Amino acid sequence: MLYSSLAVLASFLVSQAAAHGGVTSYVIGGTNYVGWSPYNSPTGQTSIERPYSTYDPILSPTASTISCNNNGQAGPNQLSATVPAGTSITAKWTQWTHAQGPVMVYMTKCSGSCTSNNSNNLQWSGVWGTGEVQKSLQYTTTIPAALAAGEYLIRHELLALHQANTPQFYPECTQLTITGGGGKTPSGSYLVKFPGAYSMSDPGVNINIYTAEAANTFTYTVPGPAVWNGQ
Template structure:
């Protein structure tokens, strides 16, 4: 039996898309917001999520696109939603198949309107992370494994966070290929309200690119070595989680 080149190509494209994923919607305070649809016409989309072009991974820890999986800019019809500090946010994926790796959630305050801000110039702080929950590196329960099971991740904006315009960034880091990390970040725009007065500083803040290094042992890692088979700890890359203090 023979197959036409077009059928083979189509099969490869489908398998690549099914192997990866991206945030496709958000539930914020019980209300659902449609996310960006990377394979649809960008000129007709309006969303609180920043645009991104595909479910494919970013393969470099210092890629220019690593802040929000794009060129740092808002879409032509970018939306922003108002969110009280302390509100629960659930990010949703339509597909995800990688069980080994951490989940990280960051925020960054924009100097004015987020629509005018380049995400690569902002100072990011981490508000949540889930790494290796139990078991060993190759076969344990990971944050990305839970996303694979539920296609969602829940966190809350720190209740003490000062009001303003912010980006929120959900990132999955897949470690299933030895020493070949796969980064999957997506961002959305929020206007945080409330009476909070706190903002993080110092070691809590990083730039993207800049927050990670290719030599970071939590990124440049082979989870299938003999040593890894008995390792039950993992340090999630990036800065420490800011808890609002």
């Protein structure tokens, strides 16, 4: 898991939605939070998840929407979940069709109120796991108990590698207010920005998993920074 700023026409839309996926809810400390509904009208929607408009992939690691699958801004009725440090968080998908690729989870500490922060301006720090998501439609991680209290974004990203040398990025973000914790924050080599964290030359991004070389390779380099362990 990567942590940061400290330290992933109607008929046309239906067919596109059926092909991919996005985070649609969260379970945090046993409480269920409804996520954003990208194919419903944004009017009246309230969620801890930041708005996004489609289940379609982002095809460039340098796209302006790579941070949170939106324009970087909070929603007009943005909420945040209050969570003690050390709590587990489960992101849930209603559909996911690709089994090849990593799941990446990042966090970033906001400057002041998260709602006023553009996710493209923050620094982020964060398992070959898309097959797990395909089977269970969920992925669970734990917020480090040592993390300093404050307002954060958490970012879940699926990187689908089923098309040779054509990576597909699926990131979504949600807002958290972390309480308690050990007052620690990652820095230095654990920090990245989106866009900027990945490039097409990264071995974990520009990869053809169907080659003979790939069949005889037993390690995969997940793109992004080193993982902060809370120390």
